Amino acid sequence: MKSFLIATLLILVTACSDGLGLPPAIHDLSPGVIESVEPVELGNPAPADPDDGDDDAEPRFGDQIVVRLEDGRTVILAYTGERRFQAGQRVRVHVSDLGVFLL
Numbered sequence: 001m002k003s004f005l006i007a008t009l010l011i012l013v014t015a016c017s018d019g020l021g022l023p024p025a026i027h028d029l030s031p032g033v034i035e036s037v038e039p040v041e042l043g044n045p046a047p048a049d050p051d052d053g054d055d056d057a058e059p060r061f062g063d064q065i066v067v068r069l070e071d072g073r074t075v076i077l078a079y080t081g082e083r084r085f086q087a088g089q090r091v092r093v094h095v096s097d098l099g100v101f102l103l
Contacts, residue, residue, distance in 0.1 A: 029092040029103065032069040037085050040064045042078060065102065067093055075100055 042062050062080040069075060075093055077100045079085070085102075094101040 028096070029094050030069045030071060030073075032067045032075070032091055032093055034085055034087055034089045034091060035066040035068050035074075036064075036087050037066075038064045040078060042080070067091060067102070069093060077102065
């Protein structure tokens, strides 16, 4: 009876926990490999005036990154951050309704 109670308690704790308490987004990461990185001009309909002193202007250039996920899907995204990616690099990708995030 004691072992049955312990087993039931372990099953209940496992069922109620969400995979070691990790945030839900961590479970949605898909591993993949970068196939290509190409510089692209971003489609900004109203380019910022460089003389107006606006430091928050949208970037005009970025990198188009093509990632082949291990499940066979292909993800294409425009990246404007400081980090540099290269073909063949292994990455993790989170795809959601808000966009694609590259880690």
